[in-house]
Amino acid sequence: MTLRQIxxxxxxxxxxxxxxxxxxxSVHRMWDQIPARTDGTSPVVLLLGHSAGYGLATLLTGLRQHGIRGVGVAFEGAETERRTATAGWYRTAATDALARNAGHDFVFVNTDAFxxxxxxxxxxxxEERYGKIDYLIYSLAAPRRTDPATGxxxxxxxKxxxxxxxxxxLDFSGDTPKxxxxxxxxxxxxxRHATEQVMGGADWxxxxxxxxxxxxxxxGFTTVALTYIGSELTAPIYRQGTIGAAKEDLERTAGHLDTExxxxxxxxxxxAxxxxxxxSSAIPSIALYTAFLRTVLGDGFRTTAEQAGELWEQLTGAAPLVRDEQGRIRLDRWELDDAVQDRVRALWADPEAGLERARGGADWFMQQIxxxxGWGVDGGVDYERPAETTVEWPTLDV
Known part of the structure; x- marks a missing residue:
């Protein structure tokens, strides 16, 4: 045991x-917010990138509503003398405990998926535990990748x-956002090429x-890779930048895989x-855009779990697939609605005045960060007391 005041x-x-x-x-809260139901199918799923963001939401929703079995893969850092373990490490341990208590057979591997x-x-x-898989969900995000063929x-x-x-x-370096x-x-x-190799479709x-x-x-195997398009306001740094080039490669890969x-x-x-x-927090301008979007939508800003629930409904056939002309499943229409984007553009046109109107959105964004x-999470966490920072990665035993 390692109790630390952190x-x-x-x-x-x-x-x-x-x-x-x-x-x-934070895992328990998302779990409780997902309506519990089951369709009785219990498909076998390999989820690459399960420990954060949309990957975590897709995992928890799959467990709560579809009884998924299978393997989650993430690459998380253990505790050291100087630092705690990563938040994804702790989230995985919490997810494993919830899954076991609910009787789900889902296991977790900490490895470099690349x-x-x-x-x-x-x-x-x-091969040993589950046999053939029904779904491969690809939700990896990493700053670098080693090509296994060339090194x-x-x-x-x-850029x-x-x-x-x-x-x-949005600048959070001072006492208040500016x-x-x-x-x-x-x-x-x-x-551009390097970014495609990390974030595009090669590893998928x-x-x-x-x-x-x-x-x-x-x-009937299905594989889906999670991606993002976003607003025209952020397009120069996102969809029309290096990340966008990688996302286009991911989408081309989807078409090739579907044909093959x-x-x-x-x-x-x-x-999504x-x-x-x-x-997303590392991408310039995204924080300001997201703060404005939250200000416009309020509680209409859809959570990752809500979107993951919609994705599972479409993948399992409980709801029709909603796809665009390029064959992409679209979960983002709530964000790109013309009326919503018009109101965000109005804030963006004069960002300093916009921020004055969007202080709540900016504070919300930083709280989400x-x-x-694991900081500032509601639900009885006592941040004044020493915390047990030594948490074991889940074992494979059930």
Missing amino acids: EPKQRGFLIVNSHPDGAAQ STAGKEQVLALL TVYHSVI PLGGPYEAPA VGQVTLEAASEEE RLWVEALAGRGLLAD LGDAGRAFTAV GAAVTQA RELY
Whole structure:
């Protein structure tokens, strides 16, 4: 046991330590907010990137409403002498306890999903414990990836393409949020390519091929990769930038995989709406846009769990697939509604005045960031007392 008195070590959006009880409580809160029901199917699922954001929401919703079985994969850091474990580590332990108490057979692997060794570990576990899988959900987000074939290490960058980017951004460096400016130079072709290799469809394809090579695709197999489009306001740094190039590669990969699977299965991307995640908080201007969006929508801002519930309904056939002309499942229409975007544009047109009207949205955004690391979570967490920071990664025993 390691009891520590811990406080958040925060610089802007970056928090380098996590609160185990707060991280666990955030999982319990989402679990309780998901209506419990079951369709009696209990499909076998491999979920890559289960420990945060849309991956966590998809996992918890799948457990609560569809009784999914299978394997979750994440790459989380254990506790050290200087730091707590990552929030995703603590969230995984809490998720495992909830799943076990509810009688679900779902296990968790902490490994680099990009690596050949990581794939072999997971494939062997699936083969031994579950057999063929019904769903592969791809929700990985990482700053770098090593190509297993060449050993090349690719680093993703957040940059515009074709020219520099200058736009307003939310600055949390002082006592109260304020509007600053961000300026980024255009990415090189090498940086664009590297970002595609990290965040595009290359690794997703390797997973599908590896599963198929081991005979682990069930009849009617479905795979879906989670993606984002967003507003025209953030397009220069997102959809029209290096990240957007990677997302377009992901979408092209979906089309190729869908064709190659033929009658044996199907492949989609699912376009989710805006969310506060560790990955999204690193993208310039996204915080300000999200604060404005929250101000416009209030409680109409759809949670990740609500969107995950909609995704599962469509994947399982309980609701019709809602797809666009490119074949993408669309979960983001609530965000991109014309009336909603018009009101966000009005705030964006004069961002300093807009922020005065959107103080609540900015405070909400920062609170969401803190909760990602287990800080400021409602529900009886006593942050004044020492916390047990040594938490074991879930074992494979049931």
